[in-house]
Amino acid sequence: MADEVILLDYWPSAFGMRTRIALEEKNIKFEHREQDLFNKSQILLEMNPVHKKIPVLIHNGKPVCESLIQVEYIDETWPGGNSLLPSDPYQRAQAKFWGDFIDKKVSGPTWVLWGGKGEEQEAGKKEFIEVLKTLETELGDKAYFGGETFGYVDIALIGFYCWFDAYEKFANFSIEAECPKVIAWAKRCLKRESVAKSLPDPDKITKYVPELKKRLGME
Amino acid sequence: MADEVILLDYWPSAFGMRTRIALEEKNIKFEHREQDLFNKSQILLEMNPVHKKIPVLIHNGKPVCESLIQVEYIDETWPGGNSLLPSDPYQRAQAKFWGDFIDKKVSGPTWVLWGGKGEEQEAGKKEFIEVLKTLETELGDKAYFGGETFGYVDIALIGFYCWFDAYEKFANFSIEAECPKVIAWAKRCLKRESVAKSLPDPDKITKYVPELKKRLGME
Structure with a gap:
């Protein structure tokens, strides 16, 4: 079956x-x-x-x-197909550490970028850039977070990329100016069919934000 | 080596x-x-x-x-010795779900039990009991969270048990009256040498709380 x-x-x-x-x-x-x-x-x-x-x-x-x-x-x-996590226990633990870091640090400060104002938004921008810079340091000169192969940490982070346009427009800043390596990494990920198929158009998200704010009672 | x-x-x-x-x-x-x-x-x-x-x-x-x-x-x-996580992927995912639940829900409201006051502490007690009741439902009539064998979810939760005495004394409530199954489970875990060796005496923690509050500038 x-x-x-x-x-x-x-x-x-x-x-x-x-x-x-x-x-x-x-x-x-x-x-x-x-x-x-x-x-x-x-x-x-x-x-x-x-x-x-x-x-x-x-x-x-x-x-x-x-x-x-x-x-x-x-x-x-489904162990066939591309492996998402490394098989070595130490490398697995490192991948999980960064997945957990993204869960704890990336998603938290992002609502304030599209939904916040004034000082709160400024603080959120600063925090967001610091978090991305930490990730940029971890990425270093590798193609993907795990090295040459797309995997778990890339999957954990890439979805936020299609929100970057909304973050930039509503918070009035440039992520690429601050974190060019993260942007280059995201563009590399988007060349994969799995990613291109799964991420909505950033423009669609940016256009959806005012509706979302209304539904959340933020306007 | x-x-x-x-x-x-x-x-x-x-x-x-x-x-x-x-x-x-x-x-x-x-x-x-x-x-x-x-x-x-x-x-x-x-x-x-x-x-x-x-x-x-x-x-x-x-x-x-x-x-x-x-x-x-x-x-x-160290795959020898007792297995901490089940080998079946679905059972592993369930264990990780509950470990994550404990990380997100148990530790958050506890500081307010020993370090908070008034309404904030009352809300913390209510939240803490709700979280323990959710865990009690998951435990059901099993000996341990994973069934007959002590493992990952038990390890994730049991350390908080040696703080229960401090929670009860500083927040003036009885956890056992609300969640008797969790207490029976904790006592069962404490019979294991690994747990008994690793948990400090609850009384030592309760006596340490005033010093901790002072160091944290909470008094």
Whole structure:
């Protein structure tokens, strides 16, 4: 029997993009079920009763929650195709360290870039650039975070790239001027079919931000 | 050549306890180097330059940071001894989900139990009990979170247990009255040598709290 793979997702989610990319890297066919986060569906509440968040990966009826856990699950469940995590325990631990760093540090200060104002937004810009510079140092002169091969840490970060246009326009700054290596890395990632297929057009996100702010009661 | 394993740690840290327990479960000899977090050592700053936090596991000179990543690294590096994570990818993903839940939800509201006051402390108590009840539901009638065998999720949570006495005394409530199954589970875990050896006496923590508050400028 063929695997049934369903992804409960929300198109602008940088977390959902991780899981989409991982599935594409493994050539796994999946059904994308777009969710309305302002009116949560019965299936989302049933499949992720603890956090009630997307993305949820449903594999043969069983849910896996949290995007980086999903990426690892996909890598372990479908070991054929491209390996997403290194096999060496030390290299795996380093990849997980940077995935965790991105979870803790990148996503936090970003809402303030498109949704904040004044001093709070200025502080957010400074924090965001510092975090990207830390990642740039880790990237160094490598093609991808893991070296020559696209993998877990790249997947953890790349989804945020299609929000950069919105960050820059709403917070009035240039990310490329501050972190050119991160931009060069992102462009390299976008040449992969898995990434190009999974990331929405940055312009679509920028145009969506005013609607999102309205729905969140931020305007 | 024998492995050189050093743990940069801080005795009351529920995160450090995770790594101590995992090393004990694998019968790995290690050097415990107590750190002064109010006057960080050169080795801590060098080995964890990003977060500058304990615990840091240094294996043959190379650092691994973040306690749950360390537990997994230990399990993969020394596959002999007790397995800490299940081998089945779905079960592994579930264990990681709960480890992540404990990281995100348990440790956050606890400082307010021993260090907060008034309404803030009341809200913290309510939140803490809710989180423990969610864990109690997940535990169900199993001996350990993974079933019959002590493992990753138990290791993620058990260190907080030796703080329960301080939470109860400073916030004036009974955790056992609200969550008897969690307490029974904790007592079961404490019968394991790895846990008994790695957790400090709760009374020592309760007595340390006033000093900690002073050092943190909370009094």
